[in-house]
Amino acid sequence: KNQVEQSPQSLIILEGKNCTLQCNYTVSPFSNLRWYKQDTGRGPVSLTIMTFSENTKSNGRYTATLDADTKQSSLHITASQLSDSASYICVVSDRGSTLGRLYFGRGTQLTVWP
Amino acid sequence: EADIYQTPRYLVIGTGKKITLECSQTMGHDKMYWYQQDPGMELHLIHYSYGVNSTEKGDLSSESTVSRIRTEHFPLTLESARPSHTSQYLCASSDRSGTGELFFGEGSRLTVL
Numbered sequence: 001k002n003q004v005e006q007s008p009q010s011l012i013i014l015e016g017k018n019c020t021l022q023c024n025y026t027v028s029p030f031s032n033l034r035w036y037k038q039d040t041g042r043g044p045v046s047l048t049i050m051t052f053s054e055n056t057k058s059n060g061r062y063t064a065t066l067d068a069d070t071k072q073s074s075l076h077i078t079a080s081q082l083s084d085s086a087s088y089i090c091v092v093s094d095r096g097s098t099l100g101r102l103y104f105g106r107g108t109q110l111t112v113w114p
Numbered sequence: 115e116a117d118i119y120q121t122p123r124y125l126v127i128g129t130g131k132k133i134t135l136e137c138s139q140t141m142g143h144d145k146m147y148w149y150q151q152d153p154g155m156e157l158h159l160i161h162y163s164y165g166v167n168s169t170e171k172g173d174l175s176s177e178s179t180v181s182r183i184r185t186e187h188f189p190l191t192l193e194s195a196r197p198s199h200t201s202q203y204l205c206a207s208s209d210r211s212g213t214g215e216l217f218f219g220e221g222s223r224l225t226v227l
Contacts, residue, residue: 043218104156
């Protein structure tokens with residue numbers, strides 16, 4: 001069964017600290033993996049998209065890694081800010097269909113305290 | 115900033131009422147989607163469209179219907195709302211390029227009393 005599992009479910013850190021969020025998936029075949037940030041009451045916003053051949057991709061203080069062999073990805077946030085408080089969603093797309101079906105994780109709820 | 119808009123942002127209605135959630139995008143994207151999201155849960159695809167006059171049901175069964183008469187417009191309609199329809203509804207669009215990045219609207223929070 002194609003699944004996307006994220007951990008931890010929630011995380012509280014102090015402003016200025018770093019953190020790493022995890023995403024494990026069983027989706028096969030694999031096309032790409034995306035990380036989205038969703039502020040409370042808002043729509044998700046794309047942070048990174050990585051294909052099979054990409055190991056790491058950065059977007060400002062956000063760095064995503066991908067290990068396609070172990071089917072794991074991580075999102076590292078450096079020097080956290082209060083505005084980083086949000087839900088971070090991992091999404092995996094399969095291959096082999098025109099739909100390019102997306103499989104969503106439940107997200108990690110990150111809270112940054114001052 | 116994504117140019118995709120949803121209205122209303124919040125809606126509280128009584129059981130049995132007909133509602134339409136509006137979604138418009140100005141990016142010229144062919145593909146549009148409706149997702150349903152409950153607190154702490156993953157997004158579930160309920161409808162999608164690959165272009166004008168093309169609509170398909172998604173993975174999650176929904177009593178709602180959609181239409182795609184214009185490229186930029188993808189409204190969702192509930193003929194008779196029930197409390198079980200209470201949820202967050204997210205509209206998204208994507209283009210035909212490589213990874214097909216999704217652009218989401220701000221969402222419509224529906225509460226049915």
